[in-house]
Amino acid sequence: MITVFGTGTGAPLSTDASDALAGAGLVVGARRHLAAARLPDAVERIVLGPLAPALDAIEGCLEKERRVVVLASGDPGFFGIVRALAERFGTERLDVRPGVSSVATAFARLGLPWDDAVVVSAHGRALRTAVQVCRSHPKVAVLTGPGSGPAELGAALAHRGAGRVLVVASALGDPAHERVERVTPAQAAGRDWGTAVSVVLCLDESRALAPVRTVAGPPAGPDRWALDEREFSHRDSMISKFEVRALALARLGPRLGELVWDVGAGSGSVAVECARFGAAVTAIEKTRDGCDRILANAEAHGVDVRVVHGAAPTVLSDLDDPDAVFIGGGGRELPAIVTVCARRARRAVVVAMAALDRVPAAREALTAAGLDCDGVLLQSSRLAPLPGNVTRLAATNPVFLLWGVRPPARTEGVLQ
Numbered sequence: 001m002i003t004v005f006g007t008g009t010g011a012p013l014s015t016d017a018s019d020a021l022a023g024a025g026l027v028v029g030a031r032r033h034l035a036a037a038r039l040p041d042a043v044e045r046i047v048l049g050p051l052a053p054a055l056d057a058i059e060g061c062l063e064k065e066r067r068v069v070v071l072a073s074g075d076p077g078f079f080g081i082v083r084a085l086a087e088r089f090g091t092e093r094l095d096v097r098p099g100v101s102s103v104a105t106a107f108a109r110l111g112l113p114w115d116d117a118v119v120v121s122a123h124g125r126a127l128r129t130a131v132q133v134c135r136s137h138p139k140v141a142v143l144t145g146p147g148s149g150p151a152e153l154g155a156a157l158a159h160r161g162a163g164r165v166l167v168v169a170s171a172l173g174d175p176a177h178e179r180v181e182r183v184t185p186a187q188a189a190g191r192d193w194g195t196a197v198s199v200v201l202c203l204d205e206s207r208a209l210a211p212v213r214t215v216a217g218p219p220a221g222p223d224r225w226a227l228d229e230r231e232f233s234h235r236d237s238m239i240s241k242f243e244v245r246a247l248a249l250a251r252l253g254p255r256l257g258e259l260v261w262d263v264g265a266g267s268g269s270v271a272v273e274c275a276r277f278g279a280a281v282t283a284i285e286k287t288r289d290g291c292d293r294i295l296a297n298a299e300a301h302g303v304d305v306r307v308v309h310g311a312a313p314t315v316l317s318d319l320d321d322p323d324a325v326f327i328g329g330g331g332r333e334l335p336a337i338v339t340v341c342a343r344r345a346r347r348a349v350v351v352a353m354a355a356l357d358r359v360p361a362a363r364e365a366l367t368a369a370g371l372d373c374d375g376v377l378l379q380s381s382r383l384a385p386l387p388g389n390v391t392r393l394a395a396t397n398p399v400f401l402l403w404g405v406r407p408p409a410r411t412e413g414v415l416q
Helices: 014-022 031-037 052-064 082-089 102-110 128-136 150-157 185-189 241-253 269-276 288-300 314-320 330-344 356-370
Strands: 002-007 027-029 044-049 067-071 094-097 118-121 141-144 165-170 180-183 197-203 257-261 281-286 308-309 324-327 350-354 372-378 381-386 390-395 401-404
Touching: 002 014, 002 031, 002 082, 014 067, 027 031, 027 052, 027 281, 027 401, 031 044, 031 067, 052 067, 052 082, 052 118, 082 094, 082 197, 102 141, 102 180, 128 141, 128 281, 150 165, 150 185, 150 197, 165 185, 180 185, 180 308, 241 324, 241 350, 241 372, 257 269, 257 330, 269 281, 269 288, 269 324, 281 288, 288 308, 314 330, 324 330, 330 350, 330 356, 350 356, 350 372, 356 372, 356 401
Parallel strands: 002 067, 002 094, 027 044, 027 067, 118 141, 257 281, 257 324, 281 308, 324 350
Antiparallel strands: 141 197, 165 180, 165 197, 350 401, 372 401, 381 390
């Protein structure tokens, strides 16, 4: 049997934990956990570093029918070691005694509920996903790690996370060293935080208290999409029609933790809809009044959209690589814009065009970048009233929609 005790947030070891440690054949944990447990000198112990050697040692101990105790931080079933132990040894061989997680403790220090928080781990993972989640949600907890701490997160958000504050919680549960500090992303970027950081909360404090929830975690996806044009402020009907947006969204697949560009955003209708699905969104628009309109539409729908004023493709060089791109404008620069976007998009590019002449060049740009290309001509007719309580069909302008999807990488003939 493997007994896993959650510890590390200040609570002393329970009597059960002390008894288990006294009878253990092997104790595994971080150096600080082993030191705090004050183990007898005769007890075999392994300081956690690389996980594989520790798992091998645990297996050898179990084969000899010796008891194993694992000490972990907080709740070891929450982004913790329980997953690796269960995968290797099976859940039936685990006895898990959770403690209070660092996330729960950090929110408790602020007096905030966290059933509406999004929790993302950057420990041993790329920071990119955490950055996009922090941009798109008002209450996020980031589990940090080497190279993905408060300074790196702050630097990534400094010019993208407007209206956010970072709460850096260090040494939680240690009466002598615990610190909970509110800083701006820029302030976080300029400091050396050491190795005691437990968790970083990224908050839009104006929205820190959400309405009562039934389901924990990020909000459920929108109950409808491809919103009517009347639900957006726009100029002279310069807006992607809902039929076009419906298919564009299906091909873009915006989701939590990803970044979407809306190039030539106009009213920002596509940007807003992508943000409603949980994606971080950057809208690029060359007109100042268009930028103001995008911000107004984002605010009206309760989402965050970063707006960049400038002409593509020039301004795209300063932006983070996107997961998906929607291109709804571009004029004569369209082939160059599609080329840049297709080279940088990690997953997909969708292009909407009214002019037949621009389709071949856009398609060539997508395929030249190695994307699998497909497309349709959308022609729809909407119900429109006529006098006498009868209805006719009113045709909308036809639109070409092309999309390019990056194929899965192949290594030695195996899909990755």
